Amino acid sequence: MPSQLGDKLVIAISSRALFDLDDSHAVFEREGLEAYRLYQIAHEDEPLEPGEAFPLVQKLLRINSLLEGDSRVEVVLISRNSADTGLRVFNSIQHYGLGITRAAFAGGRSPFTYIPAFGCQLFLSTHAEDVRATLDAGFAAATILPAKRRPEQRDELRIAFDGDAVLFSDESEQVFQRDGLAAFQASEQASAHQPLRGGPFKAFLAALNRIQTEFPNEQCPIRTALVTARSAPAHERVIRTLREWNIRLDESLFLGGLDKSEFLQAFGADLFFDDQEGHCKRAVGVVPTGHVPHGISNLKSSSSA
Incomplete structure (x- = not known):
């Protein structure tokens, strides 16, 4: 067979x-x-x-x-x-x-x-x-992305994800780019109880999570983190979405637009996934980084290329 x-x-x-x-x-x-x-x-x-x-x-x-x-x-x-x-x-x-x-x-x-x-x-x-x-x-x-960096010497696997257009669809990012930050925050607050649609990395995160559940928390060889530019009040929809999906993230960083690089270095990511090239170019200086060319941000960059 x-x-x-x-x-x-x-x-x-x-x-x-x-x-x-x-x-x-x-x-x-x-x-x-x-x-x-x-x-x-x-x-x-x-x-x-x-x-x-x-x-x-x-x-x-x-x-x-x-x-x-x-x-x-x-x-x-x-x-x-x-x-x-x-x-x-x-x-x-x-x-x-x-x-x-x-x-x-x-x-x-x-x-x-x-x-x-x-x-x-x-x-x-x-x-x-x-x-x-x-x-x-x-x-x-x-x-x-090429970085030629010496890897961290530890056994635990640490993977960090951006949220919109990576774990989640880019529906909220479209509002932000079309109408600005205030409209984005208002839209997310109004939709706090409406789960976001899944992005391209939802299935991968779910598969990682299934393996995590096979280990006791203190012995799990995988640690995951959400590293997003969102901040309150846009955090609630994300938390409720992951709860609806029954997917656990070990750490969640809501940075409100701060540069992600130092936070990724503090987390010690073995790989970080983000849809925005600017974020990736900064992150690759401190952690291995994968660009996810998906969603509205990449439609704009490819049309202007």
């Missing part, structure tokens, strides 16, 4: 998010596909250096070792490489002892079409086009 991944937290990750492929990508940019293929074959026994999302993947896969005999997290490699050039990536996976056994090598084309087949709740990539296509198809995805 075929294996099923439906009861697991399934994360798809691109080869360039998992490993540092800058040198080989420079060969591709400079000399073309065939030179890239020959370069990867010539170096396929040399392990690649860890990429931006490597520590995150290590911590995700470590969760399986804490659940006695129950593998609850699956990481799948989704790559634009061919299997021929991807052999170096698989060799590097084995070198670091990562528990990644499934992969889709799309041979130069976008691999996002395989995300539904694997049942993935999240796709992490450095390729913005693939990320947008995945979001448009209704799955959580983020573009991992």
Whole structure:
């Protein structure tokens, strides 16, 4: 009987998010596909250096070792490489002892079409086009931004989320951008008992939360945080929405427009997801950051590009 991944937290990750492929990508940019293929074959026994999302993947896969005999997290490699050039990536996976056994090598084309087949709740990539296509198809995805930072030395996995257009729909953000702050606050206060619609990361947060419930609070290897520009009175609708969803966040920071960077550093996020490029550019200086190109803020930026 075929294996099923439906009861697991399934994360798809691109080869360039998992490993540092800058040198080989420079060969591709400079000399073309065939030179890239020959370069990867010539170096396929040399392990690649860890990429931006490597520590995150290590911590995700470590969760399986804490659940006695129950593998609850699956990481799948989704790559634009061919299997021929991807052999170096698989060799590097084995070198670091990562528990990644499934992969889709799309041979130069976008691999996002395989995300539904694997049942993935999240796709992490450095390729913005693939990320947008995945979001448009209704799955959580983020573009991992380069930072080259030394990871925190701890076992606990800490993930921080922006609210509007990430965990929640961008319905409230549309009011804010169209009518301003006062109208936004009034609208949220009037709708405090009306749950927000789910955003692209709702299913991913729910999957994380299901794993959290399998551990005693003091022994849970995952900690989550909401880091939002909202403040009172717009906080109430968020709290009631999460209650309606029966989803728990460990920490909630309502910053009222303050810069998020110092708060993310204090939380110690292994990855922070935000839809606004400005927030991401500031945050990437202190924590690993994924841009979520979703919602009205990104419609504006793409139309003006």
